[in-house]
Amino acid sequence: MVLEDENVASVGRPWSNLATHVLELISSQLSPSDRPHFALTCKHWNSAVGPTYPADICPLLLNCPRWGSNVIRYYSPYFNKNFELDCPFDLSGATLCSSSNRWVMLGWENKIMLADPITGISHEVPLEEVILFSQYGFFWDPTTSKFQIFGISNGGYEDVDIGIFDGESWFWSTYESGLPFFLSSHSNPVLCRGNFYCLGSGGELGVYNLEEDTWTVLMTKPNKxxxxxxxxxxxxGELFSVLIGKYGLPLHVLRLDECEMMWEKVEKLEGRNLFLGSLTSVSSNSTTLESMENKVFFPRFHGDVEVIRAEVKYSSGRAFFVPKMNGENKRKDESNICWYSLADDKFHLKYFVSKKYVNSIWIDPIVASD
Incomplete structure (x- = not known):
């Protein structure tokens, strides 16, 4: 009997029966891409593996629930969850002005800062002797890590003040087009094939050609x-305009016909989805996500979104939101983001009764750093 007991003791507990807290500790040290393989070992191991959420599936809504708290959230329309991260810099008194890729442009009364909330890298932009523009377009090139800022304000009935920051210094001047132009308050300037485009409140399109240093107003009003x-x-490489009526309806998606320089209505997004409602609007290819195809998303919600305390980790060339161990997650009632389907020609939930995220801006999906 003694010999049998010793043999049993030498065998020990089977791997499949390891304590749950031990498995959780092991899985927390694995890369996000290795966790699914770990979970396939057996049902017991699978139950101990926490979820991971790819951050590169679709655009994300960066939102700041409480200014000054140094906490930011990334809402994923695909997972319908808010991932809350610690912010590496002080957000007190800041305004979200623009975004490009995963970078954001933050504005204070006396300074502008370009920042990557994931890495904590930031660049302060000098404002000495420069007027404060009413709208900014911020453009960051991930291939060169260079950035450019385009600022514009209405100087008069037919005048605009335009400034360009090339990463080192500002250049600005006043331009006259001979035509009235008043900036739309809903949309930042966009960069398309080397030109900066600005939308007027009446549907006009202002174009600044950087190479020729010229400003032109195109009377492309969608009068109908x-x-x-x-x-x-x-x-x-194409320009789109989205027009929204009172209380959300009607909604029209228009594409610029550059031959005729007129807006034409679009019935299908041809594998795209659009993300609007903040100063920066973005689009993405939805051919791999049929559930999101041919839809327009807004930073408006019905109910409160679940909040998960997380951090961003990289694995196998991808970025993931990984929940923190012992993180204080905030489960809310079932919530849905407000979106419009071009296929059905309607909102899936009422636009005008939804709650808008005020301190928010759309950013591109988070991809792994080089």
Whole structure:
């Protein structure tokens, strides 16, 4: 009997029966891409593996629930969750002005800062002797890590003040077009094939040619459409405008016909989805996400979104939101983001009764750093 007991003791507990807290500790040290393989070992191991959420599936809504708290959230329309991260810099008194890729442009009364909330890298932009523009377009090139800022304000009935920051210094001047132009308050300037485009409140299109240093107003008014809000965005080298009526309806998606320089209505987004409602609007290719295809998303919600305390980790060339161990997650009632389907020609939930995220801006999906 003694010999049998010793043999049993030498065998020990089977791997499949390891304590749950031990498995959780092991899985927390694995890379996000290795966790699914770990979970396939057996049912017990699978139950101990926490979820991971790819951050590169679709655009994200960066939102700041409490200014001054140094906490930011990334809402994923695909997972319908808010991932809350610690912010590496002070956000007190800041305004979200623009975004490009995963970078954001933050504005204070006396300074502008370009920042990557994931890495904590930031660049302060000098404002000495420069007027404060009413709208900014911020453009960051991930291939060169260079950035450019385009600022514009109405100087008069037919005048605009335009400034360009090339990463080192500002250049600005006043331009006259001979035509009235008043900036839309809903949409930042966009960069398309080397030109900066600005949407007027009446649907006009202002174009600044950097190479020729010229400002032109194109009378491309969509007169046959009535609307209260208008947004401008670039997608795969094309310009789109989205017009929204009072209380969200009607909604029209227009593409610029550059041959005729007129807006034409679009019935299908051809594998795209659009993300509007903040100063920066973005688009993405949705051919791999049929559930999101041919839809327009807004930073408006019905109910409260679940909040998960997380951090961003990289694995196998991808970025993931990984929940923190012992993080204080905030489960809310079932919530849904407000979106419009071009296929059905309607909102899936009422636009005008939804709650808008005020301190928010759309950013591109988070991809792994080089």
């Amino acid at each position: 459409f009535s609307y209260e809000e208008c947004y401008l965005l670039e997608s795969e």
